[in-house]
Each structure stands twice: as C-alpha cells, then as structure tokens.
Amino acid sequence: MRDFIIVGSGPAGAAAALQLAGKDVLMIDAGFDAPGVASDFRGSLHRLRCTHSDLFPHLIGDRFESLENIFATNKINLKLKSPYMRYIIEGSQGVAPVRSEEFHGAISLAKGGLANGWGGGAYRFTDRDLERFPISYADLNKYYDLLTDHIGISGRNDDLVPWFHFDPNLQEPIKLSSLAKKFLQRYERNRLLFVGHNVYVGMPRLAVLTREHRGRAPYNYDNLEFFKSRNPAIYTPAYTIDRLIAEGYLDYRSGWLVESFEETDEAVKVRAKNLQTAQSRTFSARKLLLGAGALSTARIVLASRKDYKTCLPVLDNPMSCIFLCNFTHVGQELERSSCSLGQLNIICEGEPGIGTIQITLYTTSGPLRSDIIFDLPLPVVAGRALLKHMSPAILLAVCFHPAAMPATGSIRLGADGALEIEGNSTKLEIAEQKLIGLFRKIGYFSHSSLVQYLPFGSSLHVAGMLPMTERPSRYYECDADGRLGGDGNIHVIDGACFSSLPAKNLTFTIMANAMRIAERALRSL
Amino acid sequence: MDFVGRREGLEREAGFFYRSIFGLDPGPLLLKRYVEAHNQFRFNEKGATIIQKVVQYKLDVVSIEYIMRLRDKDNALTQRFKVLHFLAECQKESSADFIESQADPFRIWLAIVWQAVRTVRCLLLGSYLLRRYDLA
Numbered sequence: 001m002r003d004f005i006i007v008g009s010g011p012a013g014a015a016a017a018l019q020l021a022g023k024d025v026l027m028i029d030a031g032f033d034a035p036g037v038a039s040d041f042r043g044s045l046h047r048l049r050c051t052h053s054d055l056f057p058h059l060i061g062d063r064f065e066s067l068e069n070i071f072a073t074n075k076i077n078l079k080l081k082s083p084y085m086r087y088i089i090e091g092s093q094g095v096a097p098v099r100s101e102e103f104h105g106a107i108s109l110a111k112g113g114l115a116n117g118w119g120g121g122a123y124r125f126t127d128r129d130l131e132r133f134p135i136s137y138a139d140l141n142k143y144y145d146l147l148t149d150h151i152g153i154s155g156r157n158d159d160l161v162p163w164f165h166f167d168p169n170l171q172e173p174i175k176l177s178s179l180a181k182k183f184l185q186r187y188e189r190n191r192l193l194f195v196g197h198n199v200y201v202g203m204p205r206l207a208v209l210t211r212e213h214r215g216r217a218p219y220n221y222d223n224l225e226f227f228k229s230r231n232p233a234i235y236t237p238a239y240t241i242d243r244l245i246a247e248g249y250l251d252y253r254s255g256w257l258v259e260s261f262e263e264t265d266e267a268v269k270v271r272a273k274n275l276q277t278a279q280s281r282t283f284s285a286r287k288l289l290l291g292a293g294a295l296s297t298a299r300i301v302l303a304s305r306k307d308y309k310t311c312l313p314v315l316d317n318p319m320s321c322i323f324l325c326n327f328t329h330v331g332q333e334l335e336r337s338s339c340s341l342g343q344l345n346i347i348c349e350g351e352p353g354i355g356t357i358q359i360t361l362y363t364t365s366g367p368l369r370s371d372i373i374f375d376l377p378l379p380v381v382a383g384r385a386l387l388k389h390m391s392p393a394i395l396l397a398v399c400f401h402p403a404a405m406p407a408t409g410s411i412r413l414g415a416d417g418a419l420e421i422e423g424n425s426t427k428l429e430i431a432e433q434k435l436i437g438l439f440r441k442i443g444y445f446s447h448s449s450l451v452q453y454l455p456f457g458s459s460l461h462v463a464g465m466l467p468m469t470e471r472p473s474r475y476y477e478c479d480a481d482g483r484l485g486g487d488g489n490i491h492v493i494d495g496a497c498f499s500s501l502p503a504k505n506l507t508f509t510i511m512a513n514a515m516r517i518a519e520r521a522l523r524s525l
Numbered sequence: 526m527d528f529v530g531r532r533e534g535l536e537r538e539a540g541f542f543y544r545s546i547f548g549l550d551p552g553p554l555l556l557k558r559y560v561e562a563h564n565q566f567r568f569n570e571k572g573a574t575i576i577q578k579v580v581q582y583k584l585d586v587v588s589i590e591y592i593m594r595l596r597d598k599d600n601a602l603t604q605r606f607k608v609l610h611f612l613a614e615c616q617k618e619s620s621a622d623f624i625e626s627q628a629d630p631f632r633i634w635l636a637i638v639w640q641a642v643r644t645v646r647c648l649l650l651g652s653y654l655l656r657r658y659d660l661a
Contacts, residue, residue, distance in 0.1 A: 052617060054554070054616055054617070056615040060611055060612070064565050067562060067566065070611075331628060331634065333628040334624055370611045374610075378640070379644055379647040380546060380590060380591070382641075382643055382644050385637070386637065389633045
C-alpha cells in the first residue's frame, strides 16, 4: 500500500506531487501526451503564413479538426481546436462524457491537463479574493513563492500590486505590441481619470519566461499559442511531472481513468480502468488526493457514492469580449514578431452588485481570421478586408467577472455515467459600458453592439462543486484541508474545492492550494 | 446522385463560391479538400435547394450569404463559406487576402470606405434576391 495516490496530472496533481517529492506517491492519470510537431512547422506564425505553401495539416488538420466548430452546437475553445492542440481534450467525450445544451467548457485527459493550452495567467489570490474560503493569503503565500521559483513568472510590480501582490522575484514582463504599449502610455498619462473611475492598468503576471529558467528557454514570440502546445517558455504542469519522473520522485501510471474510490478503516481503494484494455484494477493508499480537474473530480466523488440524484454547484467566471480599435493604427503593417498572450491587465473595481472584474487585453494576431470574420455583422468580403486592414489597430479586451455561491450552474451524474451540466452565464453589462466610455477617452473605440457575452463554461474556469467551508455540513463539502466531508483520507486538491471564483485565472492558486493541502495531508499521515 | 456526379457538383459549387469571394479560381487542392470536408461533416441540408438555385442562376452569393447569416448564423451557405475561408487561409497564395503586409494608410482607408459602400449594396441586393428567387 502506498502513502499517497494522486489522481490527475493537471495543475493540482503536479503541484501536490512537487510538494510530496521523495515520498511514497503514486500518480494515476489518463495522461494523453502531446503529439509530435512536424519539423516544417517552426518559426513565427507570421513568417509561416507568408512563406509556407500549405499550412493545412498544421492549422486545420488532416481530419479537419479545426473545422468542427462550424458544425458543432457547443463550440470548442479556439485554443483547443487545432490539430496539435486537440490532444488536450481528445477522448474525453468517449470515456468521461458531458451532456449539456449550455455548457461550453472542456475536460482534459492530457498529461498536464487543460493547462497545456492556458494563457499562462499566474495570479495570487488576495485576502479579499479568499473572503469566502476558510483560508487566508497567509496560508498560501509560502506556496506561491515556491511555485514562482519553480515555474518562473514574468510581470511587473505596478499599479496592480494591490490585486496581484508585490513579488520581488518576477522576471521582466513580455514585450508589448505597439498597440498595447500605446494603451499603457495613455493610461499613465491619464491615470487620474482612470483611478477616478476605479480602473487600473498594469502588466499581467504570466507563467511565461522572458529569460532562461531551470533549463527552459525564454519566450521567442513565435505567436503559435493557438496552434502548438509545449512551448518551453510557457509553463505547463507536464514539465513538473516529467521532471519528477526523471528524477525518480514520482511513480507515474498513465493510461488509467479513475472511476471511483472506497474508503475503509485501513486504506483508500481506488478503482481505475485501463484505457487500452478496459480492464479494471484497484490501487490502495493511505491517502487519496483528488486532482483530476474540477468536473472529473466531482464525477469520481458522485460515482463513488453511486449518487445519481444530487446536484452539485458549478461556478464559472462569466466572460465578455470587447473589440477596441485605435484608428491611428489602421493601415499599419502587421507586426511580424508578436504573441497571443495577455498584453495588459485592467482591474475595474466596485461596480455595485458585480465586484472586481479583471480584463486582459490581447492582440488579434493569434487565431485564424476565419474564426472571427463570420462574427462580424458584415458581408464576408468586407469582413475579411476590414479584419485584414484593421487587425494592427484592434485589441481584444476579455473581461472576467467573479462568481460566487449560489452558483448559476449545477452538475449531476447521470445513471449512464455522463455528467449532466446545466447553467447560464449572467450578462452583466454595466462594467462593459463604463469601460467602453473610458477607453474611448484615450483613443480606443468600441460600441456596446460589438461586445460579445460568452456562454456558460467558456472561461474554462470551472470550480466549486465540493467547496471548502469552515465546518462542512454535508459530505459534498470540504474542510480547510480539502478533506471531503471534513473527515477521513480523501482530499480534494483541485478547483472543485474552491469556495468562490474571483475574476482571475485560478490555475496558480489551484497549484498553491494543492501544495498546501498535500503538506497538511502529509502531516496527518 | 452518384459519387462522381456529387464530387463534380461540389467542385462546381466551390469554384463559383470561391470566385465570388476571392475573385479567382480555386486550386485543385482546395477543391479536393472542399469535397473531403463534405464527406467528413454533416452540412445543414435545409438550405441545399437554395444553394442549387444560387449556383444555377449565378446569383450574387456574397450578398445572399450576408442576409442569410444575419437571419441564421449557421445556415447552409455560411457553413460552406466558412469551410472555403478556412481552407483558403492555410494557403500561401491567399495570405495577401488575410494579412496586411504593406503600410499604406491612404489606400487602406479608401478600401475601408469602399467596403462600407459595398456592405450597403449587399444589404439591399441580398434582400432583393432572397425575395425575387424565393430563397428565404
């Protein structure tokens, strides 16, 4: 019998494994790995598009993977649909199905989880963010620091320090596009105006290297984030897993899908199915750390109790997108060296009934134009021409709103093993209107008709099914140590145990919290 | 329709659409992929007769697609246009249709104004054609 079984190799599993390195740990994981990338698909996206005669196998895929959204009701996230990124969500609908009309999220069976395709946003939660959690920033601080050292975080201690915390160990921020640089300069010139509206702008904190770190190369501005994962500069938990395996600190078993667990006085027994042979096997340990990803963890917990009735809450950051145009950049040449990562962060404070929202500004140079053209209310020829001419002048502001209990979504396990998800995204227009008015004053124009409100689950920030509370009142709540029902040896370490969702990428905090719970679990062994 | 007939029909359709959108003939690789995409996916068949009519009478398909998309963004014609666009965007010869490579603000502002005029034309013409040929 092992001391620990960790389920899943995403941010939670990888961070827990890192914390428990050298201990008796078995990690069970589906573990689909990234496919090899053809040798001719190298260099920057801009250069490839101008010089490569045919990018079809790389951008669309021989199985037309990238075209599936044209025919699907529930669209795949743009970052997950291209052929080299598809492994991140491959196979999940077959072995871990989700049934939903409204849900646009995703489940990953890949080594490293959904974070193989994340934008790298690495944000510390503040005490205000943790208001509804039974823990405080002081409980996470040490782990945030350890992770910053392990991963390498770029950013700057600027106007956003009150929301992101001061961090002396940041690498230099990524180079901004000229459009984002101008936005920041204009904000700095008009700071009083912005601050008067409780809006603050600064550099994002990204798990993206701008100088070499622990053998990983710095970011090369190839702008292939929509088409190729495992850029060494952009952290994925798979790097941690690979390193722990290579150093002999982790017994990693891939190809297994955990279905359920059973807790006895002596041990926790985990039942898993081999994805190749379909044979089942039981693994035993003294403690079980569930980090399969919030939805999968909830599925395992419900399946273990054969509970097909209970509806668990689902939190999801409501999202909207605002196209911003700086007309002085229309007609400029597209920048050859750019990136699809977050350029700037904006914090918008204190809208009544909404709370703090966070906005990330992106250029539109990353995704295929065809993914955007048909969303414009223009004839296709005009839409294409407009996008071509105006791309150098357009920034996309992606707004994340906070989510708290009572949740707007719920999940239930169907008798056939499918997760049934219901929910809707609340449409909160007040902040968007305010921001459009404010941005206009610094020369970045938009209109409320150009704001897109994305469907439930689009943020891929799904959490809160088994929330941590001070005193769990039922089995489907965790205590501050992530213990299911507040007792026993089952610890939930991923986003499922989050008590609320502030308007931030939650991955970095999932990792810090998983390390904290792993250490607490080790102490109580 | 037999296999060859279906393929030829799809190629004819793709050729007509492509010329209307990009102003030139598509290459054989693009046509082949257009046909393969039809084998791979289930297209919205509700609009199949509309498409036949549009191709047969060589109507202004860009205007018609625009009006149909404003009414239903997943209509059969828009699906076909999307496929063509994705296929074209992957090819080097189409890169100039998608990526600005020359800084020339005057020319570009002129082009934008022209597209605005063209949008109004599409709006009017598309609405007329839909009524005239009973395509709604």
